[in-house]
Amino acid sequence: MNIILGIFFFIIIFSCKKNESQEKERSTKPNIVLINIDDLGWRDVSFMGNDFFETPNIDALSKEGMVFTNGYASAANCAPSRANLMTGQWPQRHGIYTVGNSDRGKSKFRKLIPTKNITTLADRFLTLPEVLKNNGYSTCHAGKWHLTDNPLDNGFEINIGGSHVGHPSSYYPPYKNVALEAEEGKRLTDLIMDKTIDFLRTNNRPFFLNYSPYSVHTPIQPVKELVGKYKNKVSIQGHNNADYASMIENLDANIGRLISILKKTGELKNTFIVFTSDNGGLYSVSKQHPLRAGKGSYYEGGIRVPFFFVWPDKIKRNEKSEELISNLDLYPTILEVANIEKPKDKILDGHSLIKLLKQKQTKLDRSLFWHFPVYLQAVVKINENRDAKFRTRPGSVVRKGNWKLHHYFEDNTLELFNLENDVGEQNNLVYKKPDIVKELLVLLNNWREKTNAPVPKELNLEYELNANN
16 A cells, blocks of 8 residues: 555656656747748838838737848748758758749740749758657647648647648638638638637647748738728828738738737746748839849849847847848757757758847848849739849849849849938949949859859750740
């Protein structure tokens, strides 16, 4: 009898100590929330100066931390940007350069054979959620994934609607290509947040939430109860898309719900939050002026995005930075937040931003690079791209300080812009600043060589010389 009682008390004591250990781990490890919106442009939120779209919850959240006015996606469309973020690596390392095939657009307009594109992230790449899961985090993906068939195979324990799908067939049921079901009239963005809140209410461990709703990607389907208020709203910036505005407001309301549940559960004070977008806004839907062009282009409108960080008592409120950052920086930054050492032999192409966020460092002495050895056709004929037929032709870009150099491979064309004076990239200074061109081109060539970035040179035999005229 005494032996049985002894065993019973041992189990109770062990259980208590285990619970104490879990509670201590929960109280010391910060939660991580990554909000990665789909196709949300740099000027599509009111905290970045938009006078038409209404984003009060996002605006309020941005004031709780540090906003980066020069925040960038590391690619100009969905799949490569998300692959870069989740691997912490430039696209030439994993081979995902675009969505679908790399020879998009009519063959007669394409002078070169582009680099072949990979559409599924290979298993050999250690993703951010895998590292966090291996270090005790509960990992939840909510919304768009786009990199493999199932995010559960890439480090997530819970998957809410994620697959290889790049956008929903419909935001109202039946969603068709998104494997979630709901009652009639239930908007997909609302349903994903419902299920995200269920996760947050039941979870009892430090968590990583990758909240990436399909919204505001096409199809542009209005929220009926919101769209009317925008029909007669006047914008001096030229915005007038009421349907899109209703989608943005609905997205904002759901982010408000997310922050509300974090407050109610007491988790907000111990949560590191990132807010960004996977690429610039779609030009045919929303102009990003004064930035040029939009999604798919490597002018500023295609790659510069809204970007801010919140971490109560760690990052000061109402801070703003003009330093150049990229979503490639998120992998090493989040590892440092979680106090996890970089995995052995893991290549990370970004840099931790923690010293910058905590204001222990004020400058980042580095350049940003983009590489796109592919073609991406234009969506509308009247646009702000280099030509009417393509958003992207094969090339690379580097930004160093205020200078930005474009290098296009078809004809070896160079474009140089001073973004301090010409954020709209209208005045090509390539002939006026030859020394700067030389410096940046050397920098770009060295980077391509160091990272084994493929530069297509094979001519396309179907190309017609005068077809682009």
